[in-house]
Amino acid sequence: MRPFSPVVEALPRSGIREVMEFAAGREGVIHLEVGEPSFATPDHIVDAALAAARAGHTRYTPNAGIPELRRAVAARTAARWGEPVAPEEVLVAVGAVNAIFATLVALVREGDEVLIPDPGWPNYASQVPLAGAVAVPYPLRPENGYLPDPADLDRVTGPRTRVVVLNNPSNPTGAVWPDETVAAVAAWARRRDLWVIADEIYEDLVFDGTMTPFAPFARERTVAVGGCSKSYAMTGWRIGWAVAPAALVALAAKTQEALVSCPSEVSQRAALAAVTGPQACVEEMRRAYARRRDLVVEALAPAGLLPTVPRGAFYALADLRATGMPSTEAAKALIDEELVATSPGAAFGDVAEGMVRLSLASADEALLTGCERIVRFAARRLGVADRE
Numbered sequence: 550m551r552p553f554s555p556v557v558e559a560l561p562r563s564g565i566r567e568v569m570e571f572a573a574g575r576e577g578v579i580h581l582e583v584g585e586p587s588f589a590t591p592d593h594i595v596d597a598a599l600a601a602a603r604a605g606h607t608r609y610t611p612n613a614g615i616p617e618l619r620r621a622v623a624a625r626t627a628a629r630w631g632e633p634v635a636p637e638e639v640l641v642a643v644g645a646v647n648a649i650f651a652t653l654v655a656l657v658r659e660g661d662e663v664l665i666p667d668p669g670w671p672n673y674a675s676q677v678p679l680a681g682a683v684a685v686p687y688p689l690r691p692e693n694g695y696l697p698d699p700a701d702l703d704r705v706t707g708p709r710t711r712v713v714v715l716n717n718p719s720n721p722t723g724a725v726w727p728d729e730t731v732a733a734v735a736a737w738a739r740r741r742d743l744w745v746i747a748d749e750i751y752e753d754l755v756f757d758g759t760m761t762p763f764a765p766f767a768r769e770r771t772v773a774v775g776g777c778s779k780s781y782a783m784t785g786w787r788i789g790w791a792v793a794p795a796a797l798v799a800l801a802a803k804t805q806e807a808l809v810s811c812p813s814e815v816s817q818r819a820a821l822a823a824v825t826g827p828q829a830c831v832e833e834m835r836r837a838y839a840r841r842r843d844l845v846v847e848a849l850a851p852a853g854l855l856p857t858v859p860r861g862a863f864y865a866l867a868d869l870r871a872t873g874m875p876s877t878e879a880a881k882a883l884i885d886e887e888l889v890a891t892s893p894g895a896a897f898g899d900v901a902e903g904m905v906r907l908s909l910a911s912a913d914e915a916l917l918t919g920c921e922r923i924v925r926f927a928a929r930r931l932g933v934a935d936r937e
């Protein structure tokens with residue numbers, strides 16, 4: 550038999566899944582490892598999908614999505630950016646994950662380098678080699694509030710670098726970039742003549758102030774990624790989008806023909822209802838996450854386990870580095886000893902080694918008890934470390 554693809558065989562196993570499997574079947578475990586909204590999709594969106602299916606909107610659509618949804622996403626984006634956006638600049642995709650891959654494939658050549666955040670969403674590290682490119686991490690340091698530093702970016706940029714992936718608000722750090730950071734990174738990307746994939750899937754989940762969209766600072770080179778999963782609790786509907794220069798969107802639509810043909814039409818109609826319908830549901834969910842963020846800060850910060858306060862998305866990184874435990878070991882010990890499941894920092898890169906990620910998409914009670922257990926665990930381990 551001929552061997553399988555070495556690229557696919559070399560893809561790392563998800564460190565998050567490893568912990569999920571370790572926790573599976575155990576009774577009484579508090580689950581803080583899952584990165585999914587804890588809310589049901591709002592009724593008016595579900596109703597729109599049902600009506601669409603009954604009306605026969607159950608067929609293939611254009612590769613880049615139905616014109617109504619492309620127009621609606623263009624209008625929503627224009628309102629946020631404060632400048633016109635054309636429907637031809639919108640690619641509707643099967644979740645943000647597919648929007649990123651379809652555009653990335655259209656941007657890189659074999660062997661090009663793509664800068665990805667460390668810590669960052671693990672899918673960047675697996676998508677880049679699948680696109681034939683090489684992933685090069687850049688650090689987001691806790692002592693810098695997990696914000697990127699153009700000097701760090703510059704240090705890892707070389708002649709083969711073609712694209713930089715940014716994530717604001719960030720999974721797993723919860724960092725939200727101030728204007729100055731956005732402006733500085735945009736100026737740097739322009740100086741280095743790089744494409745930018747700005748993953749802004751958590752744009753609506755900001756707790757303090759607002760987030761600054763990247764594209765208006767470097768529109769000609771930016772792929773802005775968004776979608777319905779996080780804002781409208783629609784992870785299973787699989788609708789995301791990329792807003793980018795029309796020529797790139799046209800190319801990415803060609804890759805969509807090869808990859809997925811098109812996103813589900815029923816889901817696109819549901820997304821249309823989400824984007825054009827009442828937005829109170831988004832604010833309601835945002836407030837719930839903000840309240841849970843406050844709970845986590847109150848529980849973890851006094852124990853010195855939270856180097857920076859998360860300002861957006863729905864995650865917090867608890868810093869257990871003082872225990873000296875590798876994060877996968879710590880995550881497993883937390884399950885064994887305290888019945889609380891978290892994601893190991895190592896799943897997100899090297900910088901978060903020694904930390905564990907907890908998700909704010911859990912009920913208040915569970916989150917509070919989970920945090921208390923993490924604090925107790927750290928205190929016990931530090932006691933042990935002191936005695937050693």
Ligand SMILES: Cc1ncc(COP(=O)(O)O)c(C=O)c1O
Pocket residue numbers: 584643644645646647670716719720748750775776777778784787788789
């Ligand atoms: C940073 C980031 N980008 C993209 C995604 C994927 O979103 P979608 O469900 O739209 O594919 C996630 C999901 O967890 C994420 O955390």
